[in-house]
Amino acid sequence: MKRKLNVIPLLIISILFFLLNWYVLSGIEVVANTPSTPLFFWTIIAFSTALLIYSISRIQTMGMGMLFKIATHFFLILFASELLFVALLFLGDVYHYISGQPRNVNWIIFDLFVTTLLIGTFIYGMVRGKYAYRVIKHTLYFEDLPQSFDGFTISQISDVHSGSFTDAKAVQKGIDMIIAQRSDVFVFTGDLVNNKAGEIKPWIDMFSKIKAPFGQFSILGNHDYGDYVNWESPQKKDENLNNLKKYHADMGYRLLLDEHIKLQKGNDKIILAGVENWGIGFGERGDLKKALSGTNDADFK
Template structure:
């Protein structure tokens, strides 16, 4: 209960400060009342949905309660900062008047807020407000196909021009629009890649979340097959199961779901794709993540029957695995495919020029292509979304990578 009291108190302080900008500009009592009604509805809904919540029953209603709270909270924090900055000048001025004017001021020491400051503050706050609402209603299904060409001197000749499509972090339990998901699956097939690789987190927690979407994802196809690995959410670790047997059965059910869709799930295993007497290795490890995440991945076991000079594509859900173990492995994994970060579903990105997200403070490799020691990793921004029911600036991604023989031309 104490945490809710503290939460309401903090939100109340932010709200009162933000209201200063609103009432300075608004001359309508009805608009002022509407401001407080909207705030109370959003915070009341949030508390109602999340009071005593556990992860077992976190659904779309809870996600939207959280989303609408963020949609109001972020702009109001910006208003608070601007109004507080104005007070840095107003308060000293009021103190000065108190000591110099005394009773002449009749107690009105504090200068009135300036309307143009409030208008600027509201204009600035409107940007994240509109962006977050767009992210909730449209951004989470604003699928982008990102294409890369990577060059390798030791790529087998038969695989020159080979195309792969990577998807990651489906999080099917969060979806609320079957048509949009079906459209995205169509986009994947339109790429006509040789192979489709899925790098984990098919569900939020339970295998049953994927059941309504099995027919849609069952449309996926690729000439050389589809391969997958598990992500941290696929193990059901974030649910309080009635027994360990129920948890284990959920994982077995998810494995069966993946098989029925058409994925060859690699559990610390590998497969070879052969063409014209040459081959490349598709290596898949279970989840391995730094910072408290499950470390079930076993790179040695997955590569136990692969030659050191084989061309290797590694699927590993968490990019921290690449940073901590893969880069310096003497087996030299040419290309690693990861996901997990979602790009935090929030950031600013100008393709080819600039990208930023707060998640960069947690993950060194968080979105896109990186190269270290002659090896590449692609961190997919994710197909779905989790918790916050939207995406702002970091859009859902379908990655297409073409492998080319030789060195990159300047």
């Protein structure tokens, strides 16, 4: 039996979306009142909306690939900038209503300027900001930390999403920053790819350069399981996951799948455990009890 689509919420959202854009256009026309302005404006709105709807409809077959990213980023930039423009425009209209004066052209120009700055900031953040890597250092204190591990250092990164990489030099810069920390152990905590294992293949050699005296360890994130792609068969999905596990090994990372290892230093040891992905709404695969099986309560974990 087919599910019935509840059109009322969709209709309400569509009406509100139209009114939002109509109000935006009314402000733009104060400074650009030409016959082509409405056509140009509504063409952009229609294109961005259609692109978003199409990309969402193709998630199951294409996954959250480049088309989906472009569509969602473009739409979010447009929507966020419109909200800012509307907020400032509304303030100007309140003054216009109270004072009885016509809309202030200079205020709307200022509104457009601020909105343009926001759009530019968004675009920079999405194109270049993803490579704005930083090293954030934290010192942790534990009363029961084995003495030999006092001063022990860990480098941790996550959410690489290698399918989004486009700039090898920028990625290498991030790798060099990790290597420069000269940490005792390196851990990668999930989401090596967006959807498919093959995304990391061009970067395996680069990431394999990360080494640490006590080893390199990793776990899987929700994107690593291929859940956001409509695979030809369950076997293809399993094959993708197995390939990804192999790529972890190719990079020199010991993938921990609900298991633990012991890091030994002198006469002391600590337990490093790794579970499969666990998160409400993102798959609850991890089994911490299984991962810690065979350890003692007295062990530092």
